[in-house]
Amino acid sequence: MKMSSKARYGLYVAVELAKRYSDTDVVSVALLAQCTGITEKYLEQIIAMMKRADIVLSNRGASGGYKLARAPQDISVGEILRVLEDNLQIVDCIHKDCANGCNCVSRNLWTKLNENINSYLDTISLQQLVEDKL
Amino acid sequence: MKMSSKARYGLYVAVELAKRYSDTDVVSVALLAQCTGITEKYLEQIIAMMKRADIVLSNRGASGGYKLARAPQDISVGEILRVLEDNLQIVDCIHKDCANGCNCVSRNLWTKLNENINSYLDTISLQQLVEDKL
DNA sequence: ATAAATCATAGTAAATTAGTAGGAATTAAA
DNA sequence: TTTAATTCCTACTAATTTACTATGATTTAT
Numbered sequence: 358m359k360m361s362s363k364a365r366y367g368l369y370v371a372v373e374l375a376k377r378y379s380d381t382d383v384v385s386v387a388l389l390a391q392c393t394g395i396t397e398k399y400l401e402q403i404i405a406m407m408k409r410a411d412i413v414l415s416n417r418g419a420s421g422g423y424k425l426a427r428a429p430q431d432i433s434v435g436e437i438l439r440v441l442e443d444n445l446q447i448v449d450c451i452h453k454d455c456a457n458g459c460n461c462v463s464r465n466l467w468t469k470l471n472e473n474i475n476s477y478l479d480t481i482s483l484q485q486l487v488e489d490k491l
Numbered sequence: 492m493k494m495s496s497k498a499r500y501g502l503y504v505a506v507e508l509a510k511r512y513s514d515t516d517v518v519s520v521a522l523l524a525q526c527t528g529i530t531e532k533y534l535e536q537i538i539a540m541m542k543r544a545d546i547v548l549s550n551r552g553a554s555g556g557y558k559l560a561r562a563p564q565d566i567s568v569g570e571i572l573r574v575l576e577d578n579l580q581i582v583d584c585i586h587k588d589c590a591n592g593c594n595c596v597s598r599n600l601w602t603k604l605n606e607n608i609n610s611y612l613d614t615i616s617l618q619q620l621v622e623d624k625l
Numbered sequence: 626a627t628a629a630a631t632c633a634t635a636g637t638a639a640a641t642t643a644g645t646a647g648g649a650a651t652t653a654a655a
Numbered sequence: 656t657t658t659a660a661t662t663c664c665t666a667c668t669a670a671t672t673t674a675c676t677a678t679g680a681t682t683t684a685t
Contacts, residue, residue, distance in 0.1 A: 358492065358494055358495065358498070358576045358577070358579060359492065359580075359581065359582065359583070359641095360492055360581050360582050361492065361673070362673080362674065362675095363673080364492070365597065368597055368600075369597065372596060385629085385630065386630080386631075387629095387630085396674095396675070396676080398675075398676060398677075399674070399675055399676085401631080401632080402633095402675090404631095405631085405632070405633085408631095408632095415631065415632090416630085416631085417630070417631045417681080417682045417683065418629075418630055418631075418681090418683025418684060419627090419629040419630055419682085419683055419684045419685070420683085420684055420685085421629080421630045421631060421682080421683075422630075423631090434600060443492070445492060446492075448493065448494050448499060449493070462506060462620050462621065462623050463499070463503065463506065463620070465623065465625050466502075466568060466615065466625060467494070469611075470608070470611060473607065473611050474604070474607070474608060477603075477604060477607045478604065481600065486596050486597070486600060487596065489596050491599050491600060491603055493672095495641095495642070496642080496643065496644095497643080519660085519661070519662090520661080520662075521660090521661085530644070530645085532645060533644055533645085535662080535663080535664095536644090539662090539663070539664085542663095549661095549662065549663090550661090551650080551651045551662045551663075552650090552653060552660075552662075553651085553653040553654065553658090553660040553661055554654080554660070554661075555651080555652070555653085555660080555661050555662060556661075556662085
């Protein structure tokens with residue numbers, strides 16, 4: 358029940374990008390790696406997932422880099438974490454079959470718990486996080 | 492961010508014990524293993540944790556077994572899962588130090604998320620779960 | 626042209642989780 | 656009082672997942 362480092366790191370990266378959102382230019386992986394302490398290669402993979410999910414956008418080639426695809430107030434923490442954390446699903450049986458079948462009482466619990474987590478994380482924007490206003 | 496099978500299984504076991512709570516006698520691991528589909532040896536370990544946490548109590552020796560230490564309406568799902576799932580902590584840095592230090596904005600998020608999860612799970616009793624009244 | 630960057634993907638090491646195994650201690654019942 | 660059924664204790668191993676490394680192709684500003 359731990360958040361993976363991929364998800365934690367992804368959020369750190371998003372926070373750094375949010376701080377720089379007013380800048381017109383993009384931020385390179387090298388710089389992001391430096392200020393977050395994540396290795397470049399690992400960070401590349403993480404930000405690639407965020408790009409595929411349209412959370413960030415990129416410029417390729419020399420002096421290229423990444424920036425947020427939308428304003429920090431329009432990106433929720435839930436959106437980011439779902440991309441990096443297997444849709445934030447607490448157990449597999451919510452969307453797959455399990456031995457207990459569909460009438461398993463626990464299944465309803467997991468479903469509600471998931472809704473709870475997701476709806477909470479969806480109320481928090483990157484902007485709020487950067488301003489430390491939770 | 493998956494719930495471990497230990498926690499899932501522990502909850503199944505607790506549900507089975509809750510169904511049988513009105514019986515005066517205890518239930519053996521062998522029987523619990525049979526009706527949950529968990530192997531006896533693994534189940535033994537899981538229920539041992541629940542015993543140490545005073546969620547279940549046991550009779551040793553022949554015709555021994557386990558039963559809930561309290562009525563199903565007095566045991567919350569949160570209580571059970573915390574015992575089996577490293578206190579339900581989403582990230583380590585909530586109670587340990589991390590590279591980012593104490594002024595890390597994400598840390599507050601994890602703390603709030605944890606509170607959210609725990610307070611939800613604490614509102615649900617085993618009784619509710621058995622009656623499928625979430 | 627060149628250098629600085631993203632992009633794609635395969636591989637490996639570390640850590641965690643899940644499950645096995647063996648046997649000691651206890652106790653109800655024959 | 657022996658026996659069989661059971662909990663209790665702890666060490667080990669296999670499987671899976673996570674975290675990270677490595678290589679190199681592609682793109683593009685200068």
